[in-house]
Amino acid sequence: MALSDLAADDLDRLESALASEYETLASRGLSLDLTRGKPAPEQLDLSERLLSLPGEGDHLAGGTDVRNYGGGAGLPELRSIFAELLGVDADRLVAQDNASLSIMYDLLTFAMLFGTPDSGRPWKDEPQLRWLCPVPGYDRHFAVTQAMGIEMVPVPLGEDGPDMDEVERLVAEDPSIRGMWAVPIFSNPTGAVYTDHTVSRLARMATAAPDFRIIWDNAYVVHTLTEDFPKVPDVDSIAEEAGHPNRFLQVCSTSKITFAGAGVSFLSASRENLDWYLGHMSVRSIGPNKVNQLAHARFFGDAAGVRDLMQEHRKVIAPKFEAAAAALSRRLGEYDVATWTRPDGGYFIDLEVPDGTATETVRLAGDVGVALTPAGSAYPYGEDPGDRHIRLAPTLPPLAEIEAAMDVVGLCALLAACRAARR
Amino acid sequence: MALSDLAADDLDRLESALASEYETLASRGLSLDLTRGKPAPEQLDLSERLLSLPGEGDHLAGGTDVRNYGGGAGLPELRSIFAELLGVDADRLVAQDNASLSIMYDLLTFAMLFGTPDSGRPWKDEPQLRWLCPVPGYDRHFAVTQAMGIEMVPVPLGEDGPDMDEVERLVAEDPSIRGMWAVPIFSNPTGAVYTDHTVSRLARMATAAPDFRIIWDNAYVVHTLTEDFPKVPDVDSIAEEAGHPNRFLQVCSTSKITFAGAGVSFLSASRENLDWYLGHMSVRSIGPNKVNQLAHARFFGDAAGVRDLMQEHRKVIAPKFEAAAAALSRRLGEYDVATWTRPDGGYFIDLEVPDGTATETVRLAGDVGVALTPAGSAYPYGEDPGDRHIRLAPTLPPLAEIEAAMDVVGLCALLAACRAARR
Numbered sequence: 001m002a003l004s005d006l007a008a009d010d011l012d013r014l015e016s017a018l019a020s021e022y023e024t025l026a027s028r029g030l031s032l033d034l035t036r037g038k039p040a041p042e043q044l045d046l047s048e049r050l051l052s053l054p055g056e057g058d059h060l061a062g063g064t065d066v067r068n069y070g071g072g073a074g075l076p077e078l079r080s081i082f083a084e085l086l087g088v089d090a091d092r093l094v095a096q097d098n099a100s101l102s103i104m105y106d107l108l109t110f111a112m113l114f115g116t117p118d119s120g121r122p123w124k125d126e127p128q129l130r131w132l133c134p135v136p137g138y139d140r141h142f143a144v145t146q147a148m149g150i151e152m153v154p155v156p157l158g159e160d161g162p163d164m165d166e167v168e169r170l171v172a173e174d175p176s177i178r179g180m181w182a183v184p185i186f187s188n189p190t191g192a193v194y195t196d197h198t199v200s201r202l203a204r205m206a207t208a209a210p211d212f213r214i215i216w217d218n219a220y221v222v223h224t225l226t227e228d229f230p231k232v233p234d235v236d237s238i239a240e241e242a243g244h245p246n247r248f249l250q251v252c253s254t255s256k257i258t259f260a261g262a263g264v265s266f267l268s269a270s271r272e273n274l275d276w277y278l279g280h281m282s283v284r285s286i287g288p289n290k291v292n293q294l295a296h297a298r299f300f301g302d303a304a305g306v307r308d309l310m311q312e313h314r315k316v317i318a319p320k321f322e323a324a325a326a327a328l329s330r331r332l333g334e335y336d337v338a339t340w341t342r343p344d345g346g347y348f349i350d351l352e353v354p355d356g357t358a359t360e361t362v363r364l365a366g367d368v369g370v371a372l373t374p375a376g377s378a379y380p381y382g383e384d385p386g387d388r389h390i391r392l393a394p395t396l397p398p399l400a401e402i403e404a405a406m407d408v409v410g411l412c413a414l415l416a417a418c419r420a421a422r423r
Numbered sequence: 424m425a426l427s428d429l430a431a432d433d434l435d436r437l438e439s440a441l442a443s444e445y446e447t448l449a450s451r452g453l454s455l456d457l458t459r460g461k462p463a464p465e466q467l468d469l470s471e472r473l474l475s476l477p478g479e480g481d482h483l484a485g486g487t488d489v490r491n492y493g494g495g496a497g498l499p500e501l502r503s504i505f506a507e508l509l510g511v512d513a514d515r516l517v518a519q520d521n522a523s524l525s526i527m528y529d530l531l532t533f534a535m536l537f538g539t540p541d542s543g544r545p546w547k548d549e550p551q552l553r554w555l556c557p558v559p560g561y562d563r564h565f566a567v568t569q570a571m572g573i574e575m576v577p578v579p580l581g582e583d584g585p586d587m588d589e590v591e592r593l594v595a596e597d598p599s600i601r602g603m604w605a606v607p608i609f610s611n612p613t614g615a616v617y618t619d620h621t622v623s624r625l626a627r628m629a630t631a632a633p634d635f636r637i638i639w640d641n642a643y644v645v646h647t648l649t650e651d652f653p654k655v656p657d658v659d660s661i662a663e664e665a666g667h668p669n670r671f672l673q674v675c676s677t678s679k680i681t682f683a684g685a686g687v688s689f690l691s692a693s694r695e696n697l698d699w700y701l702g703h704m705s706v707r708s709i710g711p712n713k714v715n716q717l718a719h720a721r722f723f724g725d726a727a728g729v730r731d732l733m734q735e736h737r738k739v740i741a742p743k744f745e746a747a748a749a750a751l752s753r754r755l756g757e758y759d760v761a762t763w764t765r766p767d768g769g770y771f772i773d774l775e776v777p778d779g780t781a782t783e784t785v786r787l788a789g790d791v792g793v794a795l796t797p798a799g800s801a802y803p804y805g806e807d808p809g810d811r812h813i814r815l816a817p818t819l820p821p822l823a824e825i826e827a828a829m830d831v832v833g834l835c836a837l838l839a840a841c842r843a844a845r846r
Contacts, residue, residue, distance in 0.1 A: 036492070044482070044490040051482060051714065052475045059467070059474060066473075067467040067682040069459070075792035097520055098712045105707040109532055113547070113571065124536070124547050140709075147706045148536065181558035259490040283570045284528040286563075291474065292715065334576045 002336035003417055010078055015418040022368065022415055025408060029367030031403040037347035038396045039100070039260050042316045046259040053295035063295070066290035067419065072255050072282055073274075074264075077297040082266050084303040085222055085335060086252065087232045093268040094278065097288045100265040101254040104215055107249055107267075111178075111213070112148055117276050118211035118246055123178065132170065132180035135161040136350055136378030136389045138188040141181040141217070145380075152380035157190060161198030161260045163305050168205045175208035185230050186220035189391040190350040191343025193230060203239040203247060217249040220346040222310045223256060225318045229307060230345065236270055245270045256347065257309060262286075316383060319325060319393050324349055324406045325396045331410025337417040340392075348376070349392040351409070357416040358387045364412035370405050388405050425759035426837075426844055440839040444569075445838055447772035449830060453792030455828040460611070461819045462683050465739045467830035469732060470681040472560045484720070489713035495701055496689075498713050500720040505689050507726040508645060509675065510657045517701065518693040519711045523676040523688040527638055528567050530672055533703045534601075534636070535571055541634035541669055542759060546601065548765065555593060557585040559773055559801030559812045560612040563642070564604040568803075575803035576600065584621030588736055591628045598631035600637060603659040608653050609643035612801050612814040613773040614766025616653060621627035626670060639673040643769040645733045646679060648741045652730060655769065668693045670676050677719060679770065680732060687711075687719050740818045747772055747817045754833025760840040763815075771816040773801070774832070780839040781810045787835035793828045 004015065013025045059067050061077050073079070074095025083090035096103055115122040123129055134157035145152055153170065156163045161184070171177050178285060182202075184194040194202075202214060221232055235248040246269075253264030267277060298365040300306050302362050325342055328351070333339045353361055358375035365372050373391045376382040390407065484733035496502070497518025519526055538545040543745050546552055552573040556565060556578035568575055572656050576593065579586045584607070594600050605625075607617040617625075625637060644655055649788065657672040669692075675684030690700060723729050748765055751774070755761045763774045776784055781798035788795050796814045799805040815832065817825050 003560065038492055040489065041491075047490075048482070050477050052479050054474050056471050056475050059471070065464065065467065067470075067685060068462055068464075069678075069683040099708045102708045109536070112536060113532070140706075143706050147703070255492075259714060261710045262490060262712045263493075281568070283563075283566050283794050285522045285525045287684045289685045289712070289715065291682060292712065297807040353719075 001334065003421055004336070006311055011418060011422055013302065014176075015415065015422065016328050018411060018415040018418060022364070022411060025368045025411070028368070030404070030408065032369060032397060032401050032408070033371045034392050034394065034397070034405055034409070035371050035373045036396070037256075037393045039256055040316060043395070046312050047299065050258055050295055050299050050403055053298050054291065057110035058298065059291070060296070061290070061294050064290070066294045069286045071287045072278055074288055075293040075297060078264065078293045079266075080192050081297065081300055081303050082305065083253070085306060086218065086236045086250065086266075086268055087306070088236065088268050092271065092274065093266055094274060095268065095288065095293050096265045098253070098261055098263050098265060098292070099255070100217065100219065100251040101144075103251050103265055103267050103270070104141070104217065106253060106281070106284070107277065108144060108148055110277065113256065114245070114280065116211045116213065117272050121208055126176070128176040130166060130174065131164075131178060133380050134182065135380070136189055136391070137181060137386070138183060138217070139373075139377045142380045145181070147183050150178070154380055157187065157192055161192060161194035164198055164201045168201065171205060171207040171209070171212060172206060177207070177210050178211060179213040181217070182214055183217045183219060185218055185232070186223055186343055186346030188219065188346065191341045191346050195271055196233065199233045199235060199238060203226060203244060204234065204242040212247065214248050216248045218250055218252040219256070221252050222306060223313070223347070224310060224345040225314055225321055225325045226344050227311070229310075234269065240270070246273050249268070256416065257306060258296060262292070264293050266351060289309070320394045320402045321349065323399055323403045324392065327403050327406035328410050331407060331414055335417070338413055347393060347395055349394060351390040351392055351413065353390065353413045354388070354417045354420055356387045357393070357413070357420050358384060358390050359415040360419075361409070361413045363389060364416060365409055368408060370408045372409065380415060424757065426509065426840055427466050427759070434841060434845055438838065438845065441834060441838040441841060445787070445834060448834070451791070453822050453827070453831065455792060455820060455831070457820070457828055457832070458796045458815045459819070460679075462679055463739060463819050463821070466736055466818070467682060469735050470722065473681055473718055473722050476721050477714065479802050481717070481747055481838050482714070487713070488809070489717045492709045492759065494710045494713055495705055495708070497711055498530065498716040498720060501687065501716045502689075504720065504723055504726050504729065505675070508655070508729060509641065509673065509689075509691055510655045511659065511691050515659060516689055518695060518716050519688045519690065521676070521684055521686050521688060521715070522678065523640065523642065523674040524563055526674050526688055526690050527564070528636065529704070529707070530700065531567060531571055533700065537703065538807050539636065539669070540594045540695050541632045545662050549599070551599040553600045555585070555590060555596065555600060557603070557610075558604065558803070558804050559612055559807075559814070560604060561606060561640070562796075563801045566639075568604070573601070577681065577803055579822045580610065582615050584615065585616035587621055587624045587798055591624065594628060594630040594632070594635060596631060596750065600630070601632050602636040604640065604644060604842050605637055606640045608655070609766055609769030611642065611769060612771035614764045614769050614771065616767070619656065622656045622658060622661060625802045626658065626667060627665040635670065639671045641673055641675040642679070644675050645729060646736070647733060647768040648737055648744055649724060650734070651765050652733075659691065663693070669696050672696060678727060681719065682721070685715070729787070731747050742819045743822055743825045744772065744821055750826050750829035754830060754837055758837060758840070761836055770816060770818055772817060774813040774815055774836065775811050776813065776836045777811070777840045777843055779810045780836070780843050781807060781813050783839040783842075784813060784832070784836045787839060788831055791831060793831045814840065836839055
């Protein structure tokens with residue numbers, strides 16, 4: 001029976017039973033962590049061979065000595081593999097060091113200090129800068145725009161992507177809105193995949209700012225939880241046809257393909273955007289780590305090698321997502337008090353609890369040893385106006401811990417919901 | 424006999440003979456390159472074993488899985504090695520990715536966008552920013568300050584370091600001077616080593632700007648051309664005693680120890696400076712490439728391992744410096760028209776030719792197939808007011824090519840000097 005249909009004394013009895021169970025939990029001394037989207041050791045083991053690559057004697061790539069300086073755009077051998085995965089021309093994609101977050105940070109830094117190719121002046125000289133943030137979204141994105149002093153404007157993210165009516169309205173009327181964050185495939189944290197129609201509207205829409213940019217973070221582009229891989233739209237071609245060739249700045253990385261923190265990252269964009277980025281980067285660096293890029297090229301072999309590896313990842317983590325959903329369902333299903341996403345890919349589950357109970361759920365879980373990402377972290381400035389969303393990251397802990405931790409999360413969410421309903 | 428003592432007809436005869444020899448050279452179709460300070464393949468071969476490190480199964484460093492996210496300050500195992508080489512505490516040194524140039528760029532970016540811990544406001548909001556540039560100096564340093572729109576003020580670099588009377592006078596009176604570039608050991612390009620007295624004056628001097636910073640680029644700290652290693656001053660301790668604890672930002676890297684472009688870099692500074700840097704970096708990245716850091720720690724073993732490796736480098740490149748000096752001496756010695764540095768370490772020779780002939784010398788050499796760094800590149804904005812300095816980089820080409828190329832350089836310098844003397 002739905003929680004909202006329970007009579008007052010039934011609600012009392014339920015709360016009392018849950019509270020008692022919760023007290024028992026407190027004595028168990030749990031220490032479980034669902035906070036960050038980190039790969040599990042078994043996933044990292046899949047790429048263990050990389051630790052010995054490229055290997056002694058293997059330091060040439062098409063005549064380039066990867067041990068020496070140069071080659072700011074990255075190794076063609078590696079770029080061609082990811083160009084195929086992203087469905088773009090290899091000359092429209094550059095390979096960089098280990099973090100796409102750093103590429104995104106630098107893109108905004110360059111825009112702040114120097115302006116984009118379409119800007120009248122550096123963004124730092126603008127009286128006001130705003131940025132659209134589909135919510136719930138990725139906390140590290142929001143931290144970058146916040147650091148830069150760019151005011152963040154939330155827009156709701158649905159199953160098909162952001163609320164496009166709202167996006168179109170905002171960008172058309174407000175020239176201070178200079179861009180937007182997007183995780184178009186298996187979005188962090190809901191798992192939403194932007195539809196073709198959404199992508200088309202983003203490419204076509206008129207913006208008051210001439211230098212409007214969408215940072216298109218394809219962090220989970222091959223991170224499937226099924227046997228299939230998502231279709232990847234060629235956003236630059238779509239935007240070029242729509243007359244906005246410089247609109248998209250697409251990034252991705254191998255952080256959750258090979259090694260988190262020791263992989264390689266990529267930027268795909270229009271020629272003008274790439275020349276702008278590489279021009280500024282050439283002052284910052286004499287080139288990325290080509291040894292690591294060659295190691296990755298040797299390890300993958302080709303695009304099929306990447307897809308095969310991602311299927312091995314799936315075998316490790318899909319059962320964790322299933323176990324998490326099952327545990328939530330057992331605890332919460334019959335009471336109809338919460339919803340949670342069942343993504344086809346990516347690294348997260350978005351648990352949506354009754355209004356005003358997310359913070360309390362996270363507190364309750366933390367107090368019995370289950371660490372969750374702070375409620376609100378999926379929102380700019382950490383402010384979830386409904387206090388409803390909790391981001392759950394089930395990849396890192398072992399399967400048994402996932403089941404135990406998710407059971408606790410379900411219990412805490414239900415307990416918080418009961419108490420809220422009684423008030 | 425010195426060129427300046429030659430009678431007019433002797434000068435004519437000399438010029439005529441040199442011109443004839445130059446014409447012969449033109450027909451030889453040379454293609455030699457002395458432009459950049461890049462390691463030679465034999466030097467890179469010394470670290471070939473790194474290409475297989477850390478090796479399968481070796482991914483733990485003191486309990487940290489180097490394959491996963493985190494650890495923004497870098498691996499302690501590696502930091503302790505370079506802390507010993509720099510003579511600093513390991514907790515005052517952080518290890519980053521492959522380019523110290525990137526650390527320097529980011530330091531200035533953070534100062535521009537956010538200000539330093541001692542700044543009243545972000546540097547971007549200051550009406551005027553100036554920066555001291557000892558000359559001749561490093562072109563990539565100058566490119567960074569130029570990109571940021573910071574006005575560069577040259578100060579002469581002598582054998583003991585920059586002209587300290589001039590430095591002290593400028594920083595005391597002009598609050599818009601926010602910092603200074605320095606390559607204190609085996610300076611690029613002259614090979615000068617700052618004396619203890621210079622270091623002390625830099626640490627002690629009063630500056631009108633409260634947030635004055637010296638970017639202390641110890642790029643060649645162990646890059647000796649002799650059996651000895653230079654003494655490394657602990658600048659942070661000296662500055663702290665002088666009441667200016669945040670004055671120095673010291674960087675170095677293994678770009679010319681292991682692999683250029685695939686090494687590791689370091690920042691050593693006061694606790695307050697490091698916290699400031701790491702705080703901003705934590706928004707830009709979830710951490711550096713710890714796999715590469717572990718590989719380097721395994722490869723070096725300890726600080727003695729680094730020193731041993733540098734002696735192997737010396738065996739490869741010291742003969743090239745000797746051959747270069749000998750070739751210049753043969754061509755130019757008797758005429759007393761030019762001077763060149765004979766550094767005890769580093770990567771460059773600074774050739775100083777008669778006033779107004781550096782550009783012509785570079786042009787003449789280029790026209791017969793010997794590429795040199797453009798005259799003026801060792802000066803801010805590429806402007807050497809005397810047109811006297813030519814930076815020669817003898818490490819990359821094979822020994823035989825160094826001899827051939829330096830002979831051409833000597834010939835061209837002498838020919839340009841003759842022609843200038845006849846005018």
